[in-house]
Amino acid sequence: xxxxxxxxxxxxxxxxxxxxxxxxxxxxxxxxxxxxxxxxxxxxxxxxxxxxxxxxxxxxxxxxxxxxxxxxxxxxxxxxxxxxxxxxxxxxxxxxxxxxxxxxxxxxxxxxxxxxxxxxxxxxxxxxxxxxxxxxxxxxxxxxxxxxxxxxxxxxxxxxxxxxxxxxxxxxxxxxxxxxxxxxxxxxxxxxxxxxxxxxxxxxxxxxxxxxxxxxxxxxxxxxxxxxxxxxxxxxxxxxxxxxxxxxxxxxxxxxxxxxxxxxxxxxxxxxxxxxxxxxxxxxxxxxxxxxxxxxxxxxxxxxxxxxxxxxxxxxxxxxxxxxxxxxxxxxxxxxxxxxxxxxxxxxxxxxxxxxxxxxxxxxxxxxxxxxxxxxxxxxxxxxxxxxxxxxxxxxx
Numbered sequence: 001x002x003x004x005x006x007x008x009x010x011x012x013x014x015x016x017x018x019x020x021x022x023x024x025x026x027x028x029x030x031x032x033x034x035x036x037x038x039x040x041x042x043x044x045x046x047x048x049x050x051x052x053x054x055x056x057x058x059x060x061x062x063x064x065x066x067x068x069x070x071x072x073x074x075x076x077x078x079x080x081x082x083x084x085x086x087x088x089x090x091x092x093x094x095x096x097x098x099x100x101x102x103x104x105x106x107x108x109x110x111x112x113x114x115x116x117x118x119x120x121x122x123x124x125x126x127x128x129x130x131x132x133x134x135x136x137x138x139x140x141x142x143x144x145x146x147x148x149x150x151x152x153x154x155x156x157x158x159x160x161x162x163x164x165x166x167x168x169x170x171x172x173x174x175x176x177x178x179x180x181x182x183x184x185x186x187x188x189x190x191x192x193x194x195x196x197x198x199x200x201x202x203x204x205x206x207x208x209x210x211x212x213x214x215x216x217x218x219x220x221x222x223x224x225x226x227x228x229x230x231x232x233x234x235x236x237x238x239x240x241x242x243x244x245x246x247x248x249x250x251x252x253x254x255x256x257x258x259x260x261x262x263x264x265x266x267x268x269x270x271x272x273x274x275x276x277x278x279x280x281x282x283x284x285x286x287x288x289x290x291x292x293x294x295x296x297x298x299x300x301x302x303x304x305x306x307x308x309x310x311x312x313x314x315x316x317x318x319x320x321x322x323x324x325x326x327x328x329x330x331x332x333x334x335x336x337x338x339x340x341x342x343x344x345x346x347x348x349x350x351x352x353x354x355x356x357x358x359x360x361x362x363x364x365x366x367x368x369x370x371x372x373x374x375x376x377x378x379x380x381x382x383x384x385x386x387x388x389x390x391x392x393x394x395x396x397x
Contacts, residue, residue: 011283011307012381018310033303037310039318039339045304051287097358098139106134106359107366111397113147120396122371124249125388128242128363129154135359136237136352141230142207143198156191157239163187165384195227195234208233233352241356243281243386248272248360249367250377250389251279251325260327268364270331272357277316277335278325280308283384308340309387315339371395 014035017024022038036045045051098106114127130150137143145153166180199213212226248271252260263271284307289300315336316323350356378391 011384011387012309014307015310015313031301031303033305035305035307037307037314039311039315039336042306042311042339045287045306046285048287050289051304097354098135102138103135103359103362106131106138107363109134109147109150113150115397121374122395122397124246124367124392124395125242126154128245129157129238131363132242132245132356132359133234133238136234136355139355140207140233140237140352141209143209153194153234154238156187157235159187160184160191161239161383161385192227192231195230196223198230199223199226236350237352237356239386240281241352241360243388244272244276244356245360245363246388246392247279247281248275248364250379250393251275252327252364252368253373253393253395254376254379255325255327263365263368265361265365268361268368269357270329271327272360272364273331273335274326274329277312277321277340278323279379279381279387280312280340281386281388282308283387284308309381312340367395371397 014024015037018037022041023034023036026033026035036042110127110131111122113130114123115121116123133150133153134145137145163180163184198209199216209230212221212229215221216223216226252263252271252275261267284305287304287306288302313323315321319339373393373395375394377389377393380390381387382390
């Protein structure tokens, strides 16, 4: 219970539990959760070819959705299948930098959704999340989302994160009313249904949505699996990069202007990577050993967890770097992937890193140039699945 209470606030609160060790183990029934914070642990878990996100981690109520995992739909199949899809996405250019016209349109849409009428304030969380959702949908799937759909999808993401952050998530199955697993089943139904409708629609154009639709029609992959990839791409293309942008902007606005100096595109890129080093947006990364038979079930009851905020602390100490944000740093502009898993590590690198950082760079430049800070942030980290400052800065356009 001590572990769950600490996790409820922030994964950073787990640090005192490690003592001099690299891994702590928590047992829930017949399952052991192993949480590590050394760079070696990160490489062992995230860089492994034998581990992937898996359905059997918790009783999440996914009956009828055998290929889905969480809000993202990443199946627990062996990595070779995922590598095939990732390679296809990269080669077709779906995850590269967005077209300038797409980004300009997404910025306008995000501002319209986030602007508070009368006060001129910009809801930064809505701005960042809407921006990445709209850009990811347009760039990767050739999908134009209207404002109502953006709000509906972000509401699904919010509800999923709240359920998954509950200390009671592992208690009770989906058949029991009011349990987190039951609530999750009721949430995932409309979310996956929406994605299945997109996949079934007879629409032209290009993008990964059309490519997956063709693969389903040819029998190369199951419809559930295709929907799972769509769920993963939309969630992972929205929440982690949006929170990375929010952290970078908050860390920058917390310092005095003369400590920062002018910020151009190159400088913005450095500051985003520095913010990722100092405060990763992802709180936990969960893996289990894949089944040897190629199915969707795990071959092991043990669950392996990497906590990037803690891993970064250990990496910084080993490399002689401060844990705090350095506004005048000249680098590193690229981080060791086995020590900084915020954008993926080793074999499981983030296929959308180029797209996400391209959008974040332009969004950061926009915020610094077009908004005025009225109140500085509270930089205490808050959140389990994704981390954000406890209070974002207040800005006006």
